[in-house]
Amino acid sequence: MRNLRKVYPGQPPVVALADASIDISDNEFFTLLGPSGCGKTTLLRMIAGFEHPTAGALTMHGQNLLDLPPHKRPVNTVFQSYALFPHLTVAQNIGFGLEMLGKPKAEIKKTVDEMMALVKMTEMADRQTGQISGGQQQRVALARALAPKPRVLLLDEPLSALDFKLRKDMQLELKRLQTETGITFVFVTHDQEEALTMSDRIAVMSAGEIRQIGNPRQIYDQPAERFVADFIGDTNFLPAEVTDISGDTATVRLSSGTQIAARAAKSGEGKGKVTLAVRPEHASIVPETDGLLSGTLEQVVYFGTDTHYHVAMADGTAFVVRQQNRPDAAAQFNTGDRVGVQFAPGIGQVLRD
Structure with a gap:
């Protein structure tokens, strides 16, 4: 994708996508992640051919996809609503696309059998889709989309209708299917956990723009800007000042006056006021005198794992520490205690506002 842009007419015009440029590799699980209205589904629909860009280029192995109608593009789409045919059996649903392509009956049967085995639905072959569960319907929709062996499979929030446990199971199932088939998956979601769990790389989007592209660890541990750090997982934001910077390492002064090393999102930036992002699991609660920061423990929330x-700092900043529970760990701190917050040098990320 090169400088893809989509503007809907109006007063004023609505920019749904602004100059999006991405290279997606063969056999990659690539996720478009962002809040509702950020342009991720618009981008997906452009790849499918359901939307035409206002400007830009879209190619696959040198072929201009914009010259091809949707049915001639080597892609298939799985939508939020699975759009299965209720009067057909599981096997007939999976084979429907192959029939429309005029494939021989022997080839259709062989492919359908392979697809049913791939999604573990062989025993359900003769059931109608109204007689199977939501998770099973999703597997059938996937098998039907995979049957023609597209080069790219587009998935528009296909797990959103599933319950929590089934969604967790299907995240692993989708990654398994992508690995086994070798087909490129382009997945759209607003769920950060889905993106981190399944993706080889993620493009974080906001207001029609791509804010950062990277693998899950890069996106989570090295956010390029405050929006990415705030949208992906939970993050503490501390006011700070850069007093020295060398390459991608900065020295920052916290509100307590303590100075500590931190990672710079972009090398070469100068001194000045910044925000320091620290993930809750990268910090720990300690006695007040041992902390980089201190405050009052306002709330303790037990989550099992x-x-x-929740600590309130003297400057009004809220800070959350997440600590894993161990069977041998006794509760050391209670609501109302004065406590310290500690985190290691280099663990925080400097972000420019």
Whole structure:
């Protein structure tokens, strides 16, 4: 994708997508992630051919996709609503696209059998889609889209209708299917956990723009700007000042006066006021005298796997510490205690506002 742009006419015109440029590799699980209205589905529909860009280029292995109508593009789409045919069986649904392409019956049967085995639906072959669960319907929709062996499979929030546990299971299932088929998946979601769990790379979008592209670890641990840090997971934002910077390492002064090393999102930036982003799991609660920062413990929330400590700093900044629970760990701090917050040098990320 090169400088793809989509503007809808109006007063004023609505810019749904602004100069999006992405290279997606063969056999990659690539996710478009962002809040509702950020342009991710518009971008997906352009790849499918359901929307035409106002400007820009879209190519696959040198072929201009914009010259091809949707049915001639080597892509298939799985939508939020699976759009299965209720009067057809599971096997007939999976084979429908192949029939429309005029494939021989023997080839259709062979492919349908392969697809049903791939999505673990062989025993359901003769059931109508109204007789199977939502998760099974989703597998059928995937198998139907994979059957013609597209070069790219587009998935528009296909897990949104599933319950929590089934959604978790299907995240792993989707990644398995992508790995086994070798087909490029382009996945749209607003769910950060889905994106981090399944993706090889993620493009974080906001207001029609791509804010950062990277693998899940880069996106989570090295956000390029405040929006990305705030949208992906939970983050603490601390006012700070850069007093020295060398390459991608900065020295920052916190509101407490303490100076500590931190990572700079962009090398070569100068001194001045910044925001320091620290993930809750990268900090710990300690006695007040041992902390880089200190404050009052306002709330302790037990989540089973971990406990969240909500600390109010003297300057009014709120800070959350997430610590994993261990069977041998006794509660050391209670609501109302004066406590310290500690985190290691280099763990925080400097962000320019």
